[in-house]
Amino acid sequence: MESGDLKKAGLKVTLPRMKVLEILETSNQRHMSAEEVYRALLESGSEVGLATVYRVLTQFESAGLVSRHNFEGGQSVFELQTGHHHxxxxxxxxxxxxxxxxxxxxxxxxxxxxxxxxxxxxxxxxxxxxxxxxxxx
Amino acid sequence: MESGDLKKAGLKVTLPRMKVLEILETSNQRHMSAEEVYRALLESGSEVGLATVYRVLTQFESAGLVSRHNFEGGQSVFELQTGHHHxxxxxxxxxxxxxxxxxxxxxxxxxxxxxxxxxxxxxxxxxxxxxxxxxxx
DNA sequence: ATGATGATGAGAAAGCTTCTCATTAATATA
DNA sequence: TATATTAATGAGAAGCTTTCTCATCATCAT
Missing domain, CATH: 3.30.1490.190 (Ferric-uptake regulator, C-terminal dimerisarion domain)
Structure with a gap:
């Protein structure tokens, strides 16, 4: 996945959006909470605000790039959309x-x-x- | 359902618990959020705290008297356990x-x-x- | 390069739920 | 039935996740 996918989704290509996408792609967890994405960003040296992480993940969901799941435990988790339903x-x-x-x-x-x-x-x-x-x- | 069911569940029979049970039984909604139970209690003239409603519903869940569901929308809903799964x-x-x-x-x-x-x-x-x-x- | 537009970050705020703790009620005992 | 023990309650504070606000900043089209 790359910047083209953001454009196709009607989203402006910005640094935070690319970073979030990168985390989702490279993490060894397929399913991550917003907080986990946020911490991974910090660890990788990216200064992205938590509010932005939430915003971006929600936009990605609307765009069909990621899906959100509400497992038990209060926190939503996000995963890259793979195309096939599961x-x-x-x-x-x-x-x-x-x-x-x-x-x-x-x-x-x-x-x-x-x-x-x-x-x-x-x-x-x-x-x-x-x-x-x-x-x- | 009556006070005996509370005893059987290992719960002391108290006024708030009986009132909550009564609301769940008599409401025309089978599925209610804690907030809805709380408001129904107020409307029926019972002075029960919201914290107590949450506590009692959680205890009822542990006791198997009600089940809790997390539908989309952030709020948990509760329903009287009917015995058969659905x-x-x-x-x-x-x-x-x-x-x-x-x-x-x-x-x-x-x-x-x-x-x-x-x-x-x-x-x-x-x-x-x-x-x-x-x-x- | 520049301007218009949209995105971002920080903190505040919202919404649901749980916790704290002083007060009150319910059970067991006499 | 009165009393002591123990647990339950109510009110508000606090916790947690998520969203909102708004001034600042970055992106894209020109």
Whole structure:
């Protein structure tokens, strides 16, 4: 991803926006809170305000560059949009996040909404798990 | 539901707790935020503090008397536990909430976690819809 | 290079929820 | 039934995440 993507999204190419994008791309965490992005920016030597991080992440969300998830715990987490839709498993002990897709569930959801007479706009599915590593210890 | 249920849950039977329970039972909204419970209490003439409402709802949750949901919008909503598990559809326009159950999705979820080597602890599934009434207008 | 426009940073402020602590109420005991 | 013990309550302060405000600064088109 590069500055062209920002332009395409109708966003002016600015330093803070490129830095945030860079953090999201290079971090080894795919899912980061605004605070985590902010701290990563500081550690990488970029002076970006927290308010700007929130603003930029929200704009990226509107532009479809990132998606926001509200897992339990009060903080929103953001991840780079990969193109393909997926849902998440979150470990209740260590916080680790895994992604999965399941077409059977997807189509079942559409069916449920439809049969009730409603139009499915989006959905949020999170499986809270005890991950295999946490089960050992 | 009555005072016995509080005792069974290991909770001392107090006036605020009974009042909150009463609101949850008699309100025509099955899903209420703490703030809404609080206002309903005031309107019914009960002087209960907002902090107490939060405390009591959290205790009820631990006791399994109510369940808490974090729909989009920042506010938690609470509902009386009915015994049978269900998921929710929330209208993005009017906020209306409907419940549904779907065994196919449930078993698929267990399978997904299991196949990844994890233990499913709980899950959160919310379908955001445009409800049939909001589609008309 | 310059001007117009939009973005940024810092701190204030908002919104929801939890905490603190002095006061009050509820249970167990006599 | 009165009393002592223990827990619950209320009010406000405080915490946490997120958004807002506004003066300053950077970006893009000319």
């Amino acid at each position: 849902d998440h498993m979150v470990c209740v002990k260590c916080g680790r996040v895994e992604e999965f897709t399941n077409e059977a569930i997807e189509s079942e959801q559409r069916k449920i909404a439809e049969e009730a007479g409603h139009k499915l706009v989006e959905h949020s599915l999170v499986l809270y798990i005890e991950c295999k590593d946490c089960q050992k210890s | 998921d929710h559809m929330v209208c993005v326009k009017c906020g209306r909430v409907e419940e549904f159950t779907n065994e196919a999705i449930e078993s698929e979820q267990r399978k997904i976690a299991e196949e990844a080597g994890h233990k499913l602890v709980e899950h959160s599934l919310v379908l955001y819809i445009e409800c049939k009434d909001c589609q008309k207008s």
